[in-house]
Amino acid sequence: MSDPFKQLHLAMNQFAAERDWDQFHSPKNLAMALTVEAAELQECFQWLTEAQSKDLDEAQLAAVRDEIADVQLYLIRLAGKLGVDIEQACWEKMEKNAKKYPAEQVKGSAKKYTHYENGDV
Structure with missing residues (x-):
C-alpha cells in the first residue's frame, strides 16, 4: 500500500x-x-x-x-x-481497462466493452 x-x-x-x-x-x-x-x-x-x-x-x-x-x-x-494493495490494484485495473477500451475504438462512446468485442462500434 x-x-x-x-x-x-x-x-x-x-x-x-x-x-x-x-x-x-x-x-x-x-x-x-x-x-x-x-x-x-x-x-x-x-x-x-x-x-x-x-x-x-x-x-x-x-x-x-x-x-x-x-x-x-x-x-x-x-x-x-x-x-x-489498493494502489497496485488500481494501476493493474487501469491497464486492463486500456486493453478493454482502446481509445481509437471507443472515443466518444459510452458503450460497454462487450459491444466492441462483438464488433459493434
Missing part, C-alpha cells in the same frame, strides 16, 4: 480496535457496508439535474465529501482485511 493508504489503514485499525469493532469487520460485512455508503453518496445527487450535480452548494459539497470519505475508508478497511 502506498503511504497515504497505509497511514489510513493503520488509523482505521486503531479506530476499530479502540471500539472493539474488529469482530464485526469481516470482508462480507465491510463489502455490505460499502454498498450502503455508496448509496448514501448517490442520495446526495438524487433528484438533481445534470447541471445541478456539477454546481453543488457548500452544504451539498460537504455531504458529498463525507460520503466519498466513508466509501474510501471502507475500501481501505476491506483491502487491509484481504491484503489488497
Whole structure:
C-alpha cells in the first residue's frame, strides 16, 4: 500500500480496535457496508439535474465529501482485511481497462466493452 493508504489503514485499525469493532469487520460485512455508503453518496445527487450535480452548494459539497470519505475508508478497511494493495490494484485495473477500451475504438462512446468485442462500434 502506498503511504497515504497505509497511514489510513493503520488509523482505521486503531479506530476499530479502540471500539472493539474488529469482530464485526469481516470482508462480507465491510463489502455490505460499502454498498450502503455508496448509496448514501448517490442520495446526495438524487433528484438533481445534470447541471445541478456539477454546481453543488457548500452544504451539498460537504455531504458529498463525507460520503466519498466513508466509501474510501471502507475500501481501505476491506483491502487491509484481504491484503489488497489498493494502489497496485488500481494501476493493474487501469491497464486492463486500456486493453478493454482502446481509445481509437471507443472515443466518444459510452458503450460497454462487450459491444466492441462483438464488433459493434
